[in-house]
Amino acid sequence: MAHLTPSHSTIVLLELRNIGFHYPNQTSSILHHLNLTLRQGERIGIIGDNGCGKSTLLKIIMGLIKPQQGELILLGKTRRNEQEFAEIRGPIGFLFQDAEDQLFSPTVEEDIAFGPLNQGLTPQQARKQVHDTLQLLGLENYAQRLTYSLSGGEKRLIALATILAMQPTLLLLDEPTTGLDNFHYQYITNLFQKLPQSMLIVSHDQKFLTQLVDYTKILKAGHLHPNHP
Amino acid sequence: MLINPFALTNSPIHQLNPRLRIILALLFTILTITCQHPSSLLISLTYTLTLIPLAHLPYKPLFNRLILLNTFMLLLFLTLPFNTSTLTSPLENNIFSPGLHQALLITLKSNTLLLILTTLISTLDNLTLARTLYQLKISPKLIYLLLFTLRYIELIHQEYHRLYQAMKIRGFQPQANWHTYRTFAYLIGLLLTKSFYRAQRILAAMRCRGFRGRFYPTQDPPHFTPSDQIFTYFSSLFLTIILGIEWLI
Ligand SMILES: Nc1ncnc2c1ncn2[C@@H]1O[C@H](COP(=O)(O)OP(=O)(O)OP(=O)(O)O)[C@@H](O)[C@H]1O
């Protein structure tokens, strides 16, 4: 809320130019001529109808699916192939819409440590990172829990921890508040307000968005429009 | 829901050094497969039988495994004793003896193997197994193959439960009719496609967190503890006896 555009730095973290995309088995494009710029410190919300392509857009930014058209400039470089995208995973953290798919290690501790270890931390440093992240989220006593036995909301919180543990500069959040109880909803809202990261937040929750983002855009008919209520 | 219930408990065996466990399992497996003497087979069986109580294995899944294996072995007993052509010792014109002997040997060997692998290897969770194999300088490609195969089986299993529950809450009861056959055909079809996409999404999740084809240990490679040492002596004793029997007799 308090983030006003002029105070933002001029460093552009993410720039999408003219993105066009359709799934191979579909005839019409989901996204076309889509443009978006996000600067360091900025927080942008994205809203839009079910199935309009919000999650698809985030997957394109992460390089998980390749657009047929357009250019992605992430963290100062054009990204085209897998190798170039591999460099941004970590600095850009992505919270999946479905947390079920995001956890794959037997214990919470192992799962959260996976990212930091891939970033080259030693086992001790990684364990400390796990501990610090859990503490940040108020989930200290979850370290030894088995991931498959967590509830839906717990899985979401742990999935968030796995991303924060990699100390990203930009967060892509796909409906971060779904499935959270009142307490954790408030907790996450307050936490996000305090976090230093730039964010691109997809959400259907207007109340949540107005508390966090500088402005929202609507994804409609394949591109992003300014949101004038 | 979980495919490997043996890795979830904790016990003296679970505490042992994973590398030691894998190496011992390998040695005992090779010896059990190749041994000629029934007495060395009995010694390897005794070895695993002493390990089972130490491993605090959940009994139900263990029995299920054994029952599955031995149902298959039953087929051997039904066929091998009457198959005289391929087996040796034709002079003894007793049609049971060589075939039955063979069937008994195979049954004993496979049960021993199953128990060895269950106590020493199944008690490792997938990631620990992968990491340990990595430390043992096994080709990473083979390790991923193993790891993703295990993961895939687990996913199919989970999806099956989820879909079957979704069917049950809408009143589905399997019967001998077309509706049931068609539903099961859909179930299997859906199962394979869904698990395939799910596996892809999980690989995507791993890539998002910087996975580039290497697993790093969360712990430093475990030290060799005094109990590892004791276990090594204990196992070596059995190994020596088996080798002794095989060579000397
Ligand atoms: N793997 C896929 N193959 C083919 N079509 C897909 C695939 N994934 C999504 N789609 C289709 O693409 C469209 C956009 O999907 P997407 O998941 O991006 O929507 P969304 O905006 O995130 O919706 P929601 O608000 O429901 O999460 C949908 O119509 C969907 O059916």
Ligand SMILES: [Mg+2]
């Ligand atoms: Mg979505």
